[in-house]
Structures are given as C-alpha cells and as structure tokens.
Amino acid sequence: MVDSYRPKDLKEALSIRAEHGAMPLAGGTDLMVRYQSWTGTLPLFKNSIMFIGHLKEMKYIKKEAKDKTSTLVIGGTATLTSVANHPETPVVLKEAVLSIAAPALRNNATLTGNICNASPAGDSICALYALDAVIVIEKTGSRREVPITEFITGPGRTVLAESELVTAIKVPLKASSVNNFTKVGTRKANALSKLSFTGVADYKNGRVDSIALTFGAVGPTVVRSVELEKKLKGLSGSEIETKISAILEDYSTVIVPIDDQRSSAVYRKKVALNLLEKYLRELSRHE
C-alpha cells in the first residue's frame, strides 16, 4: 500500500521518515515525471511518499561566517529560483541553476531535489562539485555532513539512508576570480544537458592558489580529478599557457562519456576538452 504524508514540521518529517521510510517529494519535478502513468491515473509510486516542499524550516538561504571562512547554507527545501536570486550565490552555481528548465519549474523545484536525484545530467551538481559543497543529512537525533563527491555514488544513487533527509547544502564561499559554467544542451532553452563544464580558480601572488574543474554528463557521476588539479596549483598564467596541451591530454584520460539519445561519446569528449581549453586560455590571461 502506498501512503502519502504531509508533515507539519521537520521533526515530524524525520519521524515519518524513520517509521515509514516514505520517499521525500519536494518540488516533485523529477518524481512526478519518473513515476508518471496514464493521464488520469495516479503516479506509479512504489513506496509511500512524504511531501516536504512546504516545510518552512528548510526554506532559507543564509550566509554563515566562522573564523575567516564563510559559507552559504542553502536549506533543504530552498527553490532553484531562490538560489539563483540570492546575492551571495557563487556565480557558477547561479548560472548552473538558471540553465535548468524554465522559470515556472525553477519556482517549484529545489536544489536538494536536483542533488538527490543524482542524475549524471543534473546541472547544479556539476557546479556544486567544483564548489566543494557539503551535504547536511539529518535523522531523528543525529546529523552528519558528507562532501557532495561522497554523497553521490552513481546515477540516481546516493548514500542517503531510508531514515534520513537532506536538510541543507553548505557551499563554502571562497575567493574565485576566474569562473565559468557552460551547459551544452539539446537546444537553447528548457533543455537537458549533453554535457556541462564548471571551472573556478583563484590566483595568489601570480600563481594558481585554488582550482576546481568539473564535467557533467560525461560519466556516471560528475567528473572531477583532484590529482590533476594539484598539478595546476602553483602555476603562473604563462606556465598554464605552455602546458595546455599536456593538461588536455591528462583530462582526456578521465573523461570517458557514452553515446545516448542526446549525444555521442565523441562529441561529449571533444566539446568537454574544448571547453576546458577555452577556460584554461582565459585562466592563463588572468594571473
């Protein structure tokens, strides 16, 4: 029997989750499509569901400062529109979010939903990997934080247990002077990704101080190689420039996409590397 629940607050939501394992439904923009059935019949949910989109405690975005670092904390039911509109949202995340669907959908869909859906083509995920986002997970009586790279384990798969809910996303706010998010979709608006790219980097004293390069929809999960990024740290702009082809060669071994109904493996790989090259050229000019 499939039941549906509408908790009045987070506490109740967590206890329903503990007791029934009911599947959370926030904006429902993934779930209602995934379980759609014949028009006029109920969606084919296999398990009970719990509406959480209305829970006010998780509908917030706030900046937290501790010591010298600050973090943007995005509540578990914050909509994509609210993320895009928040003045502190890092530019790559803002652009990623604005590349998703159309305004009506973004008004309803949540950032958490995009992450928990864990689609290889989830656009915000590509940016959140680059931003070192941390997922805040709660269950009755306990709370844990997991880096997004560990949170998502495969297409549609996460480490979330049946009794848990994602209650927030923490996005460290770091200095970043060269930012790029590019989505290559199936058309110019309201499109799903063939691939996406995020690059964020910062220089200190003329040398790359921090850098993150991520690729969406070119593998089962977002591709990010901390190893390869390490090689770039400490380089000057002109050193980057001379190393571009070597860097591209390195990345060509980690980007191994597939053919599907939206695009081909060859195209995905070529364009991913092209976007990387374009970004590196821009980076090399900044210092």
Add this chain to the structure above:
Amino acid sequence: MGAKISIPVRRIDAKEKAGGWAKYIGDYEFDNLQHGRFLRSERARAKIIEIKKPVFPEGYYYVDASDIPSSGKNNIQMIKDDWRVFAVDEVRYIGETIAIILGPDKQKVLDLLNEIEIIYEDLIPAFTFDDALACKGGAVHGTDNIFAEYLLNVGNTDNAFKNADKIIEGKYETGFQEHLYMETQGLVGTWEDGKITMYASAQCPFYIRKSVAGTLGVPLGDIRVRQVTTGGAFGGKEHFPDVIATPLAVAVNKIKKPISMIYDRIEDISFTCKRHPSKITIKTGLDKDNNIIAMEIDTLVNGGAYESSTPIVLQRAILHGLGVYNIPNARILGRAVATNTFPSDAYRGFGAPQGLFAIEMHMSHIADELGLDTSDFKRKHFIKTNDITITNSKMHDDVKLEEMFAKIDEMSDYSSKVKKYANDPVKGIGIAFVNHGGGFTGNGEQVVIQGVVKMKRLDDGKAGLYVSVVEMGQGLQTTMRKIAAGELGLSIEDVVYDNPDTDIVPDSGPTCASRSIMVVGFLVQECAKKLKAKWEEGVGTEATHQYVHPEEFVWEQETLQGDAYPAYGWGINVVEVEYDPVTFEVKTEGVWAVWDVGVAIDETIMQGQSSGGIIQALGYASIEKCELKNGAFMQHTMADYTIPTSLDFPKVETVFIDNPYKYGPSGAKGAGELVFDAAPPAYAEAVQNAIGKRIYDIPVTPEMIMEALNK
C-alpha cells in the same frame, strides 16, 4: 500586398483558444465512458506464438481481430488497405496494434495490460534502405520490398550526359520527423441511436468514416464522424486517426458503450507516423559554360511497415525533384521501400521537403565545386513560364522568382553578406528557392475527391457554411468565413461554420495538400455567389457547388504525365548563422522569407503560417533528431525529441508578393506546406558556409558539424 481580403481580422477562435475554454477531445464528458488502451507489439518483426491473458473482470474487455464482424475486414481503408486493424499471427513494427484493453477504470485497464504476456518468435527485421533493398530477413512487402516505383523522364538524358563537359554527384539524406502537435491523438467512439459516432481530433472526417465503415462492413451512412476542435495536426492527423478509429469502432460495436482512446505524449511520440526518411542521389552533367544539360535523380523514401499514403508522398518528392529549375534533360527514379519501422505518413510538405532539400543542396554544391555564387548559378537555371516540366507539360505559372529575389536581397542584404562572410571563420548565410504544387497531385481533385460544398441562408441574416475541411490551428475558421462573407456582403461573425460533422456537411475532401483555401475556398467563393443570387428566396435557401476541373490542366495518372499541379506557391528563404567553434552549436542570426501564395487571405494568418512553417522546418534541419534503436524511436519524450523554442530562432521577417491565381478564391494559392520547404536547405547552406564544409544530411546537429570539420 494590395488585395482587400488580405487585411487582417481578429481570428474567430482567438479568444476561446487563448482563454483556454476551447473544448478539445479530452475535455468532453460522456456518460458511462470506458477507457481503452492498446496492447502493442514490442517487437519489430516476429511471429506471435501465444498471448497469455489474465481473467478479465466483468466490464473489462479484450478486443482484437476476432471481434470484427463477419461483414467487415481486418484492413484499414486508407489509400491502400494493407495496414491491418489488429495484428494477427505476426507483427511488423514496434507499436503495432494487437488488441484494445478497455474498461471503466483506467488503473484496472493498465493492470490488465501489464499482466498480459506475449510470446514471440523473433524474425530478422529490416530497418534501413540497404536492409530493405536487400530484402533482409525476407521481403516485408510483396517480393521486393518496393511499395511504389516511378520513372519520370524529360528530354534525352543519356545523350545529354554523353555531351557533358563535367559531371557532379551528391547523395543527400533526411531523417524522420515527429509532428509534435500540441494536442496528442485522440478519439472517442460512441454508440448513439444504433449508430457509431466518432468524435475525433482529426484533419479528415470523411477518411475516418470510410475506414471505419470498411472495417465493420457497413454502409458509409451508418458511421458518423464529428471533428472536435483540433490542437494541431501537420499531417499527423490526416490518415493516422484511422489507425485508432478502426479498432476503436470494433470495440464500440462490441460493447455498445462510449470508449475513449486518447494518447499520452510519450505514447504519441513513440507510436505515431513520422515524416518519411529519404536518401536521394543526384548526378548532374554540365556543359563547358556551366549550364546544366542533364540530371539524373534516384529517390528513396522509407514507408515503414505498411504502405498507407507512401506512393503519393513519393510522387510529390519526385514531382518536386527538379525544384525551381529548368533542366532540359532529366530522369528521376523514385522508389518507396518497406521496412519494419513504424509506417511513415503525411507531414506538412508530403515528400516535397525531401526532394527540395536534395536539389537545393546539390545546386549549392555544384556552384561551390565550380567556384560560382550559389544564387547566380541557381538564378541562371530558374524555370520560366512555358518551360517544359519533368512531366512533359508547360509551366503555366507566372514565375516571379526574380522579383522575389530582388525583394529578399534587399530585406536580408544577402548579396553583400555572401561576400562579407566568404572568409569569415564563423559566419555564414544561405539561400533556398522552392515551389510547392497546391491541391492533390494531377487529377486527384477531379477523379478522387470531387469536392462539394454547401451554403444556406439562416435566420437573422446569417449564412451557414458546410464544408468538410477543418480548423486545426491554421486559421481556416477565419479565412473560410472571410471568403464567404466577402461574397455575401456579411460580417464574418454572421457566417456559421461549425466543426464538420459527416452527417451534416457534404464531402469537400480532406484538410491536406495545401488544398483547403486554394481548392475548397474557391468552391466556397463560387457557392457563395450562387447563394447570393438566391438570397432573396428566403431563410432555408441552399446552394451547393462541386469541383470542376479547369480544362487547361491535363493529367494522365498511369504515366504521371501532364500538369502535375494546376498552380504552385513559390518561395525564397535566407538564413544567417554563426557557429561556435568550441561547442559546434549554431546560432541563427536572421531568417527572411518572400512568398508568392497568389493572394494572402488574411496577412496575419499567413504571417503565422510563414513563421510557424519556417521554425518547424528549422527544427527538422537542426535539432529534431529521431533515431531508431532496434526499430524503436530513441527520442520519445519531449525532453529528448526537442523542437525549437523562441530562443533557438529569431523572428522571421516575411513579405508576400501578389500573383493572383485564376481558380483560387480572390486569387489565393496553396500556402500551408510551401512555407516549410525552403528553410532546411537555406539553413544547411548557411551552416555549410560558416564551417567551410559541405552538408549533405539533415538534421545538421552540432555532433554532425564536429564530424564534418574533422574530415
């Protein structure tokens, strides 16, 4: 744009459609409505060994071929009747109807459907042109997989090739295209007063009547078809509703209750007809002054598993094979092949876009090869009034292509941009010239259709208009009223034109082939004149008018010789693009169109046709990829089968020139399909010029551009 009738009026259906209270098939309520869903083949080609069914509870039914009354036939009476109402013993394509499962509760119907298990024995399917021609797995149709084969010939092609100074060849391919009308397919069949009535979202109520009557083996008059407000069709609701209506009628006949069959979107994309894919090879011989002296064209279209209207689509493809050019010696071989893909059928343009894409790209490639300017080269070969056509008759139209070229050149700055972008690494501009024959091919209007219209004086100074052509978004409710009202001196609100009901309106033929205004509109104009002459006889006075074939147009259907069409619409499109060398995506910077549709019956409606047709065609040319995987369409959701949004293409700038046609209402010619024809080659040529590599196939996806650049 001088004619009075061209002055725009507010569309008669604007308010109810924009306001959301227009009633579509899914909005109607019927007492005791049952819901039907098809049991479909999951295999492209297989024997059905066994169908394992659960026990059906009371009130739920499994309807299949065994329920067809003995007077009837398990065939759908379309142009051919080879398409089976229900598959029996073997299946020929994925999605083929095997049975209808129906009952009062949708979920229960779905559950029953899921419990059915079909045991197949797979056979070897044929999907591609090569598979079809090699009769892979044995012929799907006849002994050779050829649904139709035609040969057109003008002049002496072999001789001319012998004298050619140079010979240039090219091979051009186009893919499937899904109609993606806003409203999916849907019909409700009812049993009213001992008679089957079909409420249908459809283009051709009388086609449905004919096919249903044929399947049940009852007189035509025993079937009633009522068109309901139709949310788009584009050819997809020309023959395809018959494929739903016939099994539905068998079910209604069995249980004598109303049953609805309304497709979901994914079902609609997966299991309805698409535009015919084509593969066209063209060989051209030129003399030393670069004049074309000979051309040989080999045209293949994929008809899928059943013939349906495929031969006629093929005819149009080859009859438009030479495009707008005067080629003194030419031979065109056309073949339509059978495969195990979903049967292809009508789609705006009906074969012409495929033929025109090939010839336009080929002309562009010749010019490129010879180092000539495309438009100069094409213009040099323009057909003129009285030139000989591929069907050995004369071009009767007053061809105004030169005047139209001057216009579009001025609007788009084409000539100077061609020069400017010649060495530009990312920008390109393309041009295409087309014509499109209005009405049925050859003597179809005279022999097959023989359309009739009726008008009547009603109370309160109103007039009733009774025709079988339908409003499907193209504006016919408004334009037909304009024609009738104009003759009668009434306001358009005083002309009553309800959605056609076969028990009420005469058969004026189907809504297709760009014929509604040109052919039926003319009948309406003439009928209105008759009614006006009798108006004073009072309320109830009627007039009818039937199609009379103009004597100057002769046609022999057996040999396809004579006047293929009484008149053509003509058009030029220019498309300007810029491509991104990083992602290979193309940005369209401008689209221009000049059309000769005789006279536009309402300028705003024609602007809508122009913009809509062009953008639909640009989707076909760029992003509407529809590939098969083991016989199933891979892009079967709206997320994956992407059609353009307003961000993909900019505003289309359109101008019409007047060129009245004697037998069209106020001089109007066919326009609905013409507007689709020119954009694909114009776009492909623009991309070709931007990337500096030739384009032979559409859709020109970024993936394809990348590959072309790698070559």
